[in-house]
Amino acid sequence: MIVEHVNGKDKGNVMLYALSTCQWCAKTKVLLGELGVSFDYVFVDLLESQEQDETMDAIERVNPKGSFPTLVINGTRCIVGFREQEIREAFGG
Amino acid sequence: MTTLDVSETEINEACAKLKRDAVAGGYVLNSDTGFVERLVSGILTNERRYGYPACPCRLASGKKEDDLDICCPCDYRDPDLDEYGACYCALYVTRAVHEGQQALTSIPERRPGRALRRAKLQTQPTATHPLAPLPYPVWRCKVCGYLCARDQPPGICPVCKATKERFERFM
Numbered sequence: 445m446i447v448e449h450v451n452g453k454d455k456g457n458v459m460l461y462a463l464s465t466c467q468w469c470a471k472t473k474v475l476l477g478e479l480g481v482s483f484d485y486v487f488v489d490l491l492e493s494q495e496q497d498e499t500m501d502a503i504e505r506v507n508p509k510g511s512f513p514t515l516v517i518n519g520t521r522c523i524v525g526f527r528e529q530e531i532r533e534a535f536g537g
Numbered sequence: 538m539t540t541l542d543v544s545e546t547e548i549n550e551a552c553a554k555l556k557r558d559a560v561a562g563g564y565v566l567n568s569d570t571g572f573v574e575r576l577v578s579g580i581l582t583n584e585r586r587y588g589y590p591a592c593p594c595r596l597a598s599g600k601k602e603d604d605l606d607i608c609c610p611c612d613y614r615d616p617d618l619d620e621y622g623a624c625y626c627a628l629y630v631t632r633a634v635h636e637g638q639q640a641l642t643s644i645p646e647r648r649p650g651r652a653l654r655r656a657k658l659q660t661q662p663t664a665t666h667p668l669a670p671l672p673y674p675v676w677r678c679k680v681c682g683y684l685c686a687r688d689q690p691p692g693i694c695p696v697c698k699a700t701k702e703r704f705e706r707f708m
């Protein structure tokens with residue numbers, strides 16, 4: 445799976461599931477960069493079909509709608525959509 | 538899958554057309570033109586990738602018949618404009634949002650999730666029409682609600698320009 449990593453402050457395991465064409469996803473990615481958080485991201489629309497299905501299963505476990513962006517912190521906390529305040533608060537920004 | 542580059546000219550032309558159609562249909566586009574251009578670029582990318590203009594903020598399946606509801610403009614645009622002041626991607630907004638009287642935020646997804654969509658496909662009821670017999674069947678555009686009574690739905694919705702396959706039998 446093509447998971448990209450962005451270096452920054454360690455705030456735990458931060459995973460952003462995004463679509464390459466989605467602008468709320470783009471804003472979320474920019475915000476994480478601005479907050480200087482270390483995170484991984486994956487563009488689910490660019491994955492091959494089997495990987496894509498498996499990734500969707502993983503997303504749906506934390507966000508049953510399977511919508512984007514889905515931000516998962518330490519495998520448990522999940523923020524769905526570009527919720528600027530909530531994301532800032534989650535990283536103490 | 539690779540990212541298929543869309544040229545600036547294509548984006549500009551598509552944006553101009555989108556704007557014309559929006560004005561003609563009484564819709565308003567997001568005032569952030571860069572945001573709109575990037576969304577339009579996403580729609581054009583999806584059109585190349587999948588063969589249909591899937592919503593840039595949703596994962597397309599690659600099967601048009603399963604994604605008719607998310608071909609832009611999607612079936613969820615108008616209810617989302619009514620409830621939240623913007624479509625899911627924030628390509629379309631209400632006048633209140635456009636004029637800054639209402640804040641623009643990321644909104645919840647109205648489209649049912651994968652499992653629900655699959656279940657619905659299997660249990661699709663054969664429509665019964667309590668008012669039948671009517672002299673003509675009535676067709677409803679799922680995008681804008683336009684109704685017409687004729688043997689077949691029109692090729693293109695005269696109000697919102699959605700294509701024929703977006704119509705459902707209403708009566």
Ligand code: SF4
Nearest residue numbers: 592609611624625626
């Ligand atoms: S109307 Fe908005 S939410 Fe619906 S497909 Fe188009 S861009 Fe996406």
